Amino acid sequence: GQQVMQIPQYQHVQEGEDFTTYCNSSTTLSNIQWYKQRPGGHPVFLIQLVKSGEVKKQKRLTFQFGEAKKNSSLHITATQTTDVGTYFCADSGTYKYIFGTGTRLKVLA
Amino acid sequence: GAGVSQSPRYKVAKRGQDVALRCDPISGHVSLFWYQQALGQGPEFLTYFQNEAQLDKSGLPSDRFFAERPEGSVSTLKIQRTQQEDSAVYLCASSLAFAGVGNTIYFGEGSWLTVV
Known part of the structure; x- marks a missing residue:
């Protein structure tokens, strides 16, 4: 079946450094959504990408959808301690929402 | 309510x-x-x-898992004869529209199940 992998699995950064997580699907994605899950919390919707090559920004967060719609990335500029958590991508092309393996981000003050 | 509510938040089952x-x-x-x-x-x-x-129960791991939503609002997930491999967080999510491509879904805080 479809697999959605994310790299890296873990990332520790100093506060102020940039961070990027990559999401790769074994099949072409219709849409992709990104979620953030704080430690002990639940996934919270961040954004959805639909078009090939689409780039969306939310303050310090930049989301990109690959040209072939098989990969996506989330880049955070100048990380803050509030960015701590696990970031998941999800194939939202069907209602089953196939979630990626997640990237756990730790920000060291 | 304002958000998706789940209970219990934590459950330890034998x-x-x-x-x-x-x-x-x-x-x-x-x-x-x-x-x-x-x-x-x-x-x-x-x-x-x-x-x-x-409409879809294809993800339920075994026939020990059963879910219902009899009046179209509150739902219950029941696990019979729990096993250690059932230990996990069980997340409920809801969406305003009929499930389709790209709907935003809202998660509850989850029920943390530990089977000992």
């Missing part, structure tokens, strides 16, 4: 015990989902309801 997990979705939300999230993993789909109809 192996072989039956458990019931409750989900109260956002008022008026048609679609309701159950996901299972193991430690360090992403959420995995269990089942989907559209109002009271269970």
